[in-house]
Amino acid sequence: MTPEDLFHQGLRLLLDKDIDGWVALCDENVVIEFPFAPDGYPSRLEGRAAVADYMSDYPDHIDLQDFPYLEIHRTGDPETVITEMRATARVVSTGTPIEIPYIVVMTARNDRIVRYRDYWNPLAMPASMSDAKS
Template sequence: MTPATTAQRTPEDLFRHGLRLLLDQDFAAWVDLWDDQGVFEFPFAPEGRPRRLEGRSAVAAYMRDYPDHIELHDFPHLTIHQTQDAGTIIAEMSAVGRLVATDEPFAMSYVAVVTVANGRITHYRDYWNPLAVPASMRS
């Protein structure tokens, strides 16, 4: 995808495209949607887990092992809300899939506040319930 094409996408289009990339397990392309200085925050992260990642390289390092833990199958619920800031959306969603280590089902609900500028994710706050994280992923 050329930078001009990426820059023309609305935040909602970019977010939906990113979900498709996650389902396709194309994590490198998903990371490429990020601004070099993008910030990824996890306000409800449990003790010992990162609460803030700064920069695309930190996001890439964080996502590197994702396919070893979770295989996403679908986002069966997705509602995207527009905000007064044209570059920011709020997404309510659920994800389902499979835990790789145990072959057990995976299901999680999220609220994400995502800001996009110049066709790149600049800030992503990922609100999820750490109490719902399967025991096999807590260590």
């Protein structure tokens, strides 16, 4: 499976609210980073168990509905892709619709995500999300 295929599969799982399936795409020693994480949110997760814990209640907070903009760029490293995307969703607790822009740098090896840097914009999140899991 190419990194592009793996990324697409991950998006389908997120839209299906299959968090366990998304986590299963990760290598046991995956590193996930959030370089722009606001105070109170983790900036780095190490290992599949940490990712599973962090993601476990994601659908309780954010209802992902679509990725209307998605562009995947290949890099000089065949294992790494850079993705520009925008998600549409709603905040579960309030029903507030949101759009979340992302840039993701993902490295995959042996059909698993080994590194995932998620440059999401924390300013896109409404204040009602301040009680979300951190």
